[in-house]
Amino acid sequence: MGQESDVTACLPRPRRVAVVGAGRVGSTFAYALLLEGLADEIVLIDIDRQRAEGEAMDLNHAMPLSNPVRIWVGDYPDCAGADVVVVAAGTAQRPGESRLDLNRRNAGIFNDIIPRIAEYNRTGILLVATNPVDVLSYVAWKASGFPAQRVIGSGTVLDTTRFRYLLSEHLGLDPRNVHAHIIGEHGDSEVPVWSLANVVGMELDEYCRRLGCELGEETRAQMAKQVRDAAYEIIERKGATYYAVAVGLLRIVESILRDQHTVLSISSLVAGYYGIEDVYLSLPAVIGRAGVESVVHLPLDDGETEALRGSARVLRGLLDDLKSNAK
Numbered sequence: 001m002g003q004e005s006d007v008t009a010c011l012p013r014p015r016r017v018a019v020v021g022a023g024r025v026g027s028t029f030a031y032a033l034l035l036e037g038l039a040d041e042i043v044l045i046d047i048d049r050q051r052a053e054g055e056a057m058d059l060n061h062a063m064p065l066s067n068p069v070r071i072w073v074g075d076y077p078d079c080a081g082a083d084v085v086v087v088a089a090g091t092a093q094r095p096g097e098s099r100l101d102l103n104r105r106n107a108g109i110f111n112d113i114i115p116r117i118a119e120y121n122r123t124g125i126l127l128v129a130t131n132p133v134d135v136l137s138y139v140a141w142k143a144s145g146f147p148a149q150r151v152i153g154s155g156t157v158l159d160t161t162r163f164r165y166l167l168s169e170h171l172g173l174d175p176r177n178v179h180a181h182i183i184g185e186h187g188d189s190e191v192p193v194w195s196l197a198n199v200v201g202m203e204l205d206e207y208c209r210r211l212g213c214e215l216g217e218e219t220r221a222q223m224a225k226q227v228r229d230a231a232y233e234i235i236e237r238k239g240a241t242y243y244a245v246a247v248g249l250l251r252i253v254e255s256i257l258r259d260q261h262t263v264l265s266i267s268s269l270v271a272g273y274y275g276i277e278d279v280y281l282s283l284p285a286v287i288g289r290a291g292v293e294s295v296v297h298l299p300l301d302d303g304e305t306e307a308l309r310g311s312a313r314v315l316r317g318l319l320d321d322l323k324s325n326a327k
């Protein structure tokens with residue numbers, strides 16, 4: 001018996017990922033995680049336990065044909081030992097509800113759930129997906145007491161993939177060969193960084209000149225609008241978006257668990273970037289086992305710098321509203 005427990009002590013600790021909020025985004029992410037076989041354990045936590053149970057049952061039934069992962073419905077104590085806790089809990093905008101009201105409502109939910117996560121997990125990484133993701137990542141950072149390095153928002157990872165997809169369609173290329181970023185708010189004030197977009201190390205303009213493809217101002221403006229409005233367009237058609245964001249979350253979690261040092265446009269605490277202070281917003285950052293390893297300082301042009309500062313002002317306004325509402 002004693003020998004047996006010695007052997008167990010030598011085994012590597014199972015990789016646990018906790019998902020708080022097993023709705024469309026949370027459960028689609030869990031599904032992607034199961035198929036990828038990245039985690040040994042996935043625990044689903046949701047205020048609607050019955051819904052989470054249904055998702056866990058459905059996911060477990062895919063296991064014999066995918067990967068052996070332990071999936072169960074738990075509660076906050078199960079966040080203990082999780083390498084990453086993905087938070088996708090929240091409520092959607094009600095008809096007629098303002099953005100400020102939704103912001104206040106979801107911030108209220110975060111001020112309840114984040115301390116409960118942090119009570120049982122002091123060493124993992126918090127990955128926030130709930131909208132408005134930049135504001136709620138800031139709230140999660142404050143409410144957890146974690147170092148900012150370990151509190152990440154999915155930010156514009158999704159917008160960036162939409163941008164790369166549209167560019168690749170226009171250029172007739174594999175999207176993995178098109179490099180471009182959306183930065184700033186995950187929302188209406190987001191900023192496409194045209195000046196640094198490139199293909200095969202060539203500036204977009206240069207690539208288009210050589211290949212004779214058109215990418216003028218009008219096309220660019222149209223593309224930026226399509227990226228910005230993509231969520232509205234999808235929600236109008238099917239009620240919610242969840243596949244692409246789930247893959248974005250998977251990519252972030254993969255980089256953390258495998259310590260890949262991947263550059264992703266996640267939302268993180270910004271301090272002293274083009275004069276921007278004390279907000280969470282998206283910039284390309286290096287992600288690894290420790291969370292945010294560094295934020296990449298981009299040589300933006302004047303228009304992009306101004307737009308990024310504008311985005312930071314929008315987010316600061318939402319944070320200030322929360323502060324004054326809490327008084």
Ligand SMILES: NC(=O)c1ccc[n+]([C@@H]2O[C@H](COP(=O)([O-])OP(=O)(O)OC[C@H]3O[C@@H](n4cnc5c(N)ncnc54)[C@H](O)[C@@H]3O)[C@@H](O)[C@H]2O)c1
Pocket residue numbers: 020021022023024025026045046047048051088089090091092109112113128129130131132133154155158186240241242245
């Ligand atoms: N960051 C992104 O790129 C991105 C993309 C798509 C959606 N989202 C956001 O993700 C969030 C979730 O979207 P969804 O479509 O999955 O919504 P959903 O309604 O399907 O799921 C939300 C889940 O949260 C749970 N929940 C609510 N309050 C809770 C609490 N206090 N504790 C625990 N669980 C709680 C609900 O029971 C529900 O299961 C939304 O805020 C949405 O806007 C973000």
